[in-house]
Amino acid sequence: MHARPQRRRAARKADLLWTLLGLVALQVAFLLWSEWNAPEFYDLEYGARIAILHERLAENPQRPVAIVLGSSRIGQAFLPEMMPPLKTAEGEDALAFNFSHLMSGPVMNLIAWRRLEREGVKARWLVLELVPTLMMGEHPSTAAGVATAPDLPVLLEYFPRGRALRTYVKNRANPWYQHRQALLQRWAPALATQASHTDLVKLGPCGGDAGWNLPNHVPDEDRRRMTARVAAGAQFLRAWKIDARADRAIRTVLEDCRRQNIPTLLLLTPESSELRACYSPDSLVALDDYCARLSREFQAPLINARAWLDDEDFSDGHHVVRRGAERFTLRLAKDALQPFLSNPLQAAEKSASGALQIPPGIPLR
Amino acid sequence: MYPRRGDPARGGKDTDVMLFCSLQFLGFFLLVLLAYWSMPWRWARVWLLLIASFYFYATWNLYLAALVLGAATYNYLLALWMGRLTSAWARRAVLTFGLTQNVALLVHFKYVNFFLESLQSLLTSLGFSGNLGTLNIIVPIGISFYTFEAINYLMDVYWKKTPAERSWPNFLLFITFFPHLVAGPIVRAKDFLPQIQRRKRWSWERCHLGLRFILLGLFKKLAIADQMALFVDPVFAAPESFGASVLWLAALAYVLQVYGNFSGYSDIAVGTAHLLGYKLVQNFNMPYLAVNIADFWRRWHMSLSSWLRDYLFVPLGGSRGGRWLTYRNLLITMTVCGLWHGASWMFVLFGLVHGLSLIVHHAFRGWCKERQVVRAALETTPGTVLRWAFTMGFFMLSLVLFRAHSLSQAGTYLGRMFSATEGLAPPRAALVVLLAAGVLAAGHWLGYGNRWLAWYAKLPAPVRGLGYACMTVATILLMPVTTQTFIYFQF
Numbered sequence: 001m002h003a004r005p006q007r008r009r010a011a012r013k014a015d016l017l018w019t020l021l022g023l024v025a026l027q028v029a030f031l032l033w034s035e036w037n038a039p040e041f042y043d044l045e046y047g048a049r050i051a052i053l054h055e056r057l058a059e060n061p062q063r064p065v066a067i068v069l070g071s072s073r074i075g076q077a078f079l080p081e082m083m084p085p086l087k088t089a090e091g092e093d094a095l096a097f098n099f100s101h102l103m104s105g106p107v108m109n110l111i112a113w114r115r116l117e118r119e120g121v122k123a124r125w126l127v128l129e130l131v132p133t134l135m136m137g138e139h140p141s142t143a144a145g146v147a148t149a150p151d152l153p154v155l156l157e158y159f160p161r162g163r164a165l166r167t168y169v170k171n172r173a174n175p176w177y178q179h180r181q182a183l184l185q186r187w188a189p190a191l192a193t194q195a196s197h198t199d200l201v202k203l204g205p206c207g208g209d210a211g212w213n214l215p216n217h218v219p220d221e222d223r224r225r226m227t228a229r230v231a232a233g234a235q236f237l238r239a240w241k242i243d244a245r246a247d248r249a250i251r252t253v254l255e256d257c258r259r260q261n262i263p264t265l266l267l268l269t270p271e272s273s274e275l276r277a278c279y280s281p282d283s284l285v286a287l288d289d290y291c292a293r294l295s296r297e298f299q300a301p302l303i304n305a306r307a308w309l310d311d312e313d314f315s316d317g318h319h320v321v322r323r324g325a326e327r328f329t330l331r332l333a334k335d336a337l338q339p340f341l342s343n344p345l346q347a348a349e350k351s352a353s354g355a356l357q358i359p360p361g362i363p364l365r
Numbered sequence: 366m367y368p369r370r371g372d373p374a375r376g377g378k379d380t381d382v383m384l385f386c387s388l389q390f391l392g393f394f395l396l397v398l399l400a401y402w403s404m405p406w407r408w409a410r411v412w413l414l415l416i417a418s419f420y421f422y423a424t425w426n427l428y429l430a431a432l433v434l435g436a437a438t439y440n441y442l443l444a445l446w447m448g449r450l451t452s453a454w455a456r457r458a459v460l461t462f463g464l465t466q467n468v469a470l471l472v473h474f475k476y477v478n479f480f481l482e483s484l485q486s487l488l489t490s491l492g493f494s495g496n497l498g499t500l501n502i503i504v505p506i507g508i509s510f511y512t513f514e515a516i517n518y519l520m521d522v523y524w525k526k527t528p529a530e531r532s533w534p535n536f537l538l539f540i541t542f543f544p545h546l547v548a549g550p551i552v553r554a555k556d557f558l559p560q561i562q563r564r565k566r567w568s569w570e571r572c573h574l575g576l577r578f579i580l581l582g583l584f585k586k587l588a589i590a591d592q593m594a595l596f597v598d599p600v601f602a603a604p605e606s607f608g609a610s611v612l613w614l615a616a617l618a619y620v621l622q623v624y625g626n627f628s629g630y631s632d633i634a635v636g637t638a639h640l641l642g643y644k645l646v647q648n649f650n651m652p653y654l655a656v657n658i659a660d661f662w663r664r665w666h667m668s669l670s671s672w673l674r675d676y677l678f679v680p681l682g683g684s685r686g687g688r689w690l691t692y693r694n695l696l697i698t699m700t701v702c703g704l705w706h707g708a709s710w711m712f713v714l715f716g717l718v719h720g721l722s723l724i725v726h727h728a729f730r731g732w733c734k735e736r737q738v739v740r741a742a743l744e745t746t747p748g749t750v751l752r753w754a755f756t757m758g759f760f761m762l763s764l765v766l767f768r769a770h771s772l773s774q775a776g777t778y779l780g781r782m783f784s785a786t787e788g789l790a791p792p793r794a795a796l797v798v799l800l801a802a803g804v805l806a807a808g809h810w811l812g813y814g815n816r817w818l819a820w821y822a823k824l825p826a827p828v829r830g831l832g833y834a835c836m837t838v839a840t841i842l843l844m845p846v847t848t849q850t851f852i853y854f855q856f
Contacts, residue, residue, distance in 0.1 A: 011826065012573035018830020019837075026838050180842045190794035193595055193845035 031175050035149035038186070039115070040197050041179040042171060043146035046112070048201035049099055050119060056095055056205065057121070064088060066096045066341060067116065068207075069109045069253075070129025073269040075100035076214045077320045080206035083333040089342050094124070096337060098207030103142045105134025106249035107158045111143060111151050113253050118150060125341060126257050126264045128300075130250070132279075132287055133234060137243040141167040158245045209325070216322045218315040226316035231274045240283030242290050254298040264300040265340050266291060270309040270328060275317040303336045383424055385633040386583055386844075393421070394637065401641060402567050411534050411561060414641070418543040422506075429505040436470060437540040440515040441533055444522045448529030460523040464516060471512045475504050479708030507547035509705055511540050513672055518554040520676055527555040535561045544637040548630050550648040550668035557643070565642035578636025580836055582629040588843035589801050590625030593618040595845060599792040601768055604778040608788035612781055615791075616761050618798045619768055621805055624653065627666070651809045656752040658722045661760060669705070673698050691727065696720040706767070711775065715766045722759060 040047020057065070066086070068078055078098050086094040099116070101108060109128065116123065140159035144167035147155045155164050171178070184192035194200075202212040218226075257264045268291065279287070295302040308331060313324025320328060383390040397417045404410050423430040440463065447459040472480075478499040485497045518539070521527040530536040539557050540546075600607050600615035607615070631648035638645045648668050655661035662670045678698040684691040696717070703716015733740045742748050762779065769775035781788075811817040821829070 009569050012569045014826035015573055015829050015833070016569070016576070018827045019833040020830075022827075022831040022834025023837060026834055174841075176838050176841045180844070181846060183842065190796050191592070191800075191843060193592070193847075 027175060030179075031172055034175065034179065038179075038182070039148045039150075041182045042148055043101075044197040045101055045201050046115065046146065047197045048203055049101075049207050050115070051198055052203055052205065052207060053097055053099065053121065054119075056097065060095075064092055064094045064124035065121070066094055066125040066127060066337070067121070067123040068096065068098050068100060068127040068129070069104070069112055070100040070127075070267070070269070071104045071131050071134060072100065072102045072213065073131060073318055073320075074098070074129045074267070075102065076209050077269060077325050077328045078332065079204065079208035079325050079329045081204040081208045081210075082326060082329055083337075086333065086338055086341050088124075094341050096127075096206060096333075098203075100129070100207075101146075103134075103138075105131060105138040105142075106246040106253075107138050107154065108143050108146075110158070110249040110253055111147065111154050113256065114151070114154060123262055126253075126262055127267055127337070128250070128253060128264055129267050129269055130291060131269065132237060132240055135242055135246045135250075135290075136236065136240060137246065140164045144168045145171060158249060208329075214320070214322055214325060215315055218321055220312075223312070223315060227272055227274050227311075227314065230317045231278055234275060234278045237278040238280040238283055240279060240287050242286075250294065254294065254300065257300075258298055263340070264298060265336065266295055266300050266302045267332075267336075268302070268304045268306050269318075270313070270320065270324070271306045272309075272311045272314045272317040274311065276306060301336075301340060303332070305332065305336075383421060385630065385637070386587055389424075393417070398640060407562075407564070408534070410565070411538055414542065415534060415537055418538070418541040418546060421543040422541070422546060425506060426503075429503075432505060433507075433511060433541055433546075434537065436467075436511070436515065437537050438533070440467070440519060440540075441530065441536040444519055444529040444536075445531070447519070447522055456523055460519055463519045467512050467516050467519070471508060474502060474508055476704075476708045478502065483710070510549045510551055511546065513551050513669075513705075514540055514554075517551070517672060517676055521554055527558070530554070530558055532561075542638070542643070544634040544641075544643075545645055548627075548634070549666075550631055550634065550646050551672050552645060552668070556646065560643050568642075571639050571642065575636040575639030577833075578632045578639060580636075580833060580840070582632030582634075582636060584629070584836060584840045585625040585632065586629030587845075588840050589805065590622045590629060591845050592797060592843060593622035593625065593801060596791065596793045596798055597622055597768070601774075601778070604774065604781060606789050607781070607791070608786045609782055609784060611788060611791045612778060614795055614798050616765055616782070617802060619764050620653075620757075620761050621798070621801050623764065623767075624649070624805070625801075651812050653757065653805065654753070654809050654813060655756050656749055657756055658719065658726050658759065661756055662719075662723070669702065673702055677701060688728075688731075692724045695723045695727065699723060711766055711769055711771065714772070715763060718763050718766060722763075 034041050040050070057063075068074060068080075075098065078100070080096040080098055083096065086096055088094050099112060101112060104112065113126075138159075140155075140163045143151075143155055143159065144164045147168060152168070155168070176183075181192050181194040182197065185194075185196040189196070202210045204210040254264055256262075291302050291304070294300065305328065308328060309320065309324050313320055313327060315321050383393060397413065401410055401413055404413065419430055419434065422433060443459060443463040443466075447456050447463070450456045450459065481497050481499050488495065488497070518527070522529050530539070535558060538561060539552065539554055542552075542557070545552055596618040597615050600611060601619070604612060628649040635645045635647065646668050648666055650664040650667060652661055652664035655664050678694050681694040681697060682690050683694060686694075697720075699720030700713060700716040703712045703714070703719070706712045706715070733743065743752060762782075765778050765782075766775050769778060824832075
């Protein structure tokens, strides 16, 4: 007598249970797929840059590539699109590509380097930015916020596991919801209601900023205010000291390059006079000694461009405006990149002897 | 005089009530659900729902939540008084008084500025230079719905179709029950009040049914309606910039949007009520399968159309007084229907147009009765398809009046639809609109004659479960970055 209602109840309970299991299964399946096949879902900037880099490489697979790794400083300051053509010693046309990333310090640079390896990108040269603030330590949530499963070994090796994993897992609470627009952009762009990552992250054909973050001009008052804020937050530079994890990450990249015969150029990007004043004499000595040691150990020329630009070339003391980016790019191309690409060994020797510390007359400190 | 929307000092917030598709509502509802089924006492559950409903409305505006309670209490007392009277004329007097008060409340909040502005336009056109001004009023969300429920309750008590409810909390719950409070369905007292008294036990079947309604509602609202809005809004904002094909597509998109939005809301309301052990009336019955305009109004916003039939059309005389009286009653009823939607001449025009179409249908039906050949031809498959196409085409064009802000905008829109004009590219790919139309068509086809039930029953539970999971994921995937409010909140 009660069999039919009981069967119906059981069927409804089964439906609800299977729906829940189905949802979990779909979430897990999507997670697993996206971790290895769609890193751009978690890292918009990386997705945009790698897509453009692949386009350039597809145009001419034999063309040698100089990869530039670094933070938003070099991200805004280096505009490869406006450089004159770079020639190698053999007379080949080289491609310089800006593969920087917001807030990228030594560990995130290592992650980017590993990602390039996984993508099959073979750099002929590497330009590695050294950012003094980030060399004192990176926040784990920055890297964990953009990392995917293949990045986990580096993430967990270099950051406290608990903190890194918490951010990593939190980013995966509801993947279908979080990445719905990115998924639609990939598989059904007509249904997407948000711009794609390549539209949101506006970059030029060689990774230079094409209107994404680089301002054309900042009023003096704003510049002064933002610079003062940055300088106030950078008082820890008075006691600059290399962080052990950062040192290990830098050395890992340089070791990799040495093993693969990839000449590397070390670059200290421009800072305004207000920011340069934040360093105490002792911290400057420590920074210079460390950079010089790295340069010698790995035969990597060191370019100290910290004083290359005027204060008006900056928006906040360490990020440039367009004029600053143009000045920096042209100077880097002429005085560092071209000599480096033509003859990396000579450039390294010059650097070791101090002959590549430019402009002449401006001391390191 | 009244709290301005967005004035926190006076209980106002610059937002709508909690949207059914928001995380805020999810959190609120889960708490209510948990507390509700944890309580074994009926009276406690009633009070819990009352508090929850008040909170639901008060998150938007505290003072207007108090207005809802006040208006409901007022009607409760009136009905009790009417129920105690034995004299027919006294009962009629109380009813008239009650109806007048309810209509006055509705007119004051919703229509007084409309009438003042219209009067001002008229006086200006006649040469008067004075300024009547307008009142600083915000329209309480849901006032059209709960006022109509109060009216139908008073009339049912008067006609003795339902006894006057003695329990004040029960009556309050009938009016303020949050699933239907702000956008319907319009509930009848004789359907809802007995449910409060019934003992409720947790039921997995009911839970399953409720969740199914909610899922379907969310899909219609988020994946269909909100996607269509992204096509509709830019085109209706500047119809003079677009060519005929885009205007037709946008009109089609609006047909899909308004159905997805409103029936989606109704489904969520029905599903939410089921989870609390209450059954609300269905508001839509596959309206886009209608083959004539009368059939359409029997399927579209059924709680409103049946309300208008029972409490306006029939008391006016219905179709009992001969042809011309029937036509008059149809015209009045549909004009009120249009006006109910909002204080604008465009809504009045919408109602008028539908009233006229019902008259034409009535007349044509009468004409066909004497012509068997025509009648037979219209009932063949091609004939039915033709009638369906005509009905849908008419509804689509009438929605242009519904959506347009002014007669001139509607005129521009309709004029350009029927001329060989070119214009800007569509704001989104036409494929999106056609896909949505295809999905809704498939849904209607499956629903027709409950076709889907036969297949559904044969599927094993894992397949059904996976199907629901896929539908949930599809809803999440297709929801736009910014979701829209519910269209019928403004009514």
